Amino acid sequence: MGPIEKKITVNAPVNRVWEALTNPTEIQKWMMMSTNFEPKTGKDFTFQAEASKEWDGVFKCSVKEVVKNKKLSYTWDTAFINAETLVEFNLAEKGNKTELSLVHSGWDKMAANQEQTKKSHSEGWDLRFVQKLKEVVESLKPVSR
Amino acid sequence: MAYRIDDVFSALADQNRREILLMLTDKKMTVNSIAENFKISRPAISKHLKVLLNTNLVSSGQKGRERYYQLNVEPLKQVRDWLKFYDKFWDTKLNSLKNYLEEE
Numbered sequence: 001m002g003p004i005e006k007k008i009t010v011n012a013p014v015n016r017v018w019e020a021l022t023n024p025t026e027i028q029k030w031m032m033m034s035t036n037f038e039p040k041t042g043k044d045f046t047f048q049a050e051a052s053k054e055w056d057g058v059f060k061c062s063v064k065e066v067v068k069n070k071k072l073s074y075t076w077d078t079a080f081i082n083a084e085t086l087v088e089f090n091l092a093e094k095g096n097k098t099e100l101s102l103v104h105s106g107w108d109k110m111a112a113n114q115e116q117t118k119k120s121h122s123e124g125w126d127l128r129f130v131q132k133l134k135e136v137v138e139s140l141k142p143v144s145r
Numbered sequence: 146m147a148y149r150i151d152d153v154f155s156a157l158a159d160q161n162r163r164e165i166l167l168m169l170t171d172k173k174m175t176v177n178s179i180a181e182n183f184k185i186s187r188p189a190i191s192k193h194l195k196v197l198l199n200t201n202l203v204s205s206g207q208k209g210r211e212r213y214y215q216l217n218v219e220p221l222k223q224v225r226d227w228l229k230f231y232d233k234f235w236d237t238k239l240n241s242l243k244n245y246l247e248e249e
Contacts (some may be wrong), residue, residue, distance in 0.1 A: 004231055004232050004235060006235050006236065006239055008239050008240075008242075008243055010242070010243050010246050010247065011243075011246070011247045012246040012247065016246060017242075017246060020242060020245065020246055026245075029245050030238065030241040030242040030244075030245045031238055031241075031242070100239070100242075102235055102239060104231060104235060
């Protein structure tokens with residue numbers, strides 16, 4: 001499974017976009033509630049979405065890379081993923097505007113992690129199942145985007 | 146039959162139900178032939194089959210006096226759609242970021 005890639009141009013200077021990405025009060029305005037985010041490498045934090053019966057709505061994240069006005073990345077995990085996927089924001093100054101790109105990768109880890117889960121016999125999908133699932137799904141028609 | 150992605154994940158979250166689905170990837174089976182592969186009781190297997198039937202992961206059919214169960218791939222497509230969910234998620238979030246910054 002390949003990464004999800006997005007690119008947008010925002011009509012705001014790069015330092016303004018950076019602020020929106022890294023200030024918890026601002027993050028909440030467009031993303032989700034995060035009470036413990038800090039733009040520091042190694043900082044563990046959470047996003048809280050609306051919970052449902054089957055899902056606690058919590059995204060567990062950890063800051064990986066912080067380059068002011070240029071790059072921010074954090075890991076991204078929640079129930080049903082059970083793996084550390086990676087979310088990367090890259091900022092590029094385009095005059096008074098900012099080109100912001102997002103890459104959400106690491107989906108293959110979802111399957112890789114199941115092997116450990118299987119060994120421990122704990123909750124989660126086992127590897128054999130995920131592989132079979134993959135075969136079944138891949139034999140279906142490709143996803144139209 | 147209507148089913149929700151959450152219910153599908155819920156149904157898949159159980160080890161025994163995953164084992165049952167795996168068995169059914171190759172062939173149709175009766176509840177007895179499924180139960181032979183498990184330590185848990187036949188009624189317990191029936192209960193798991195009911196969950197799988199409710200989420201449409203499995204369908205059943207009658208053949209003579211025997212009831213057969215078979216895998217249904219349709220809900221699994223939704224699992225594949227998980228990526229499509231995130232694709233849309235980020236579209237929405239980035240749009241909301243853009244609006245937030247440009248409407249100041």
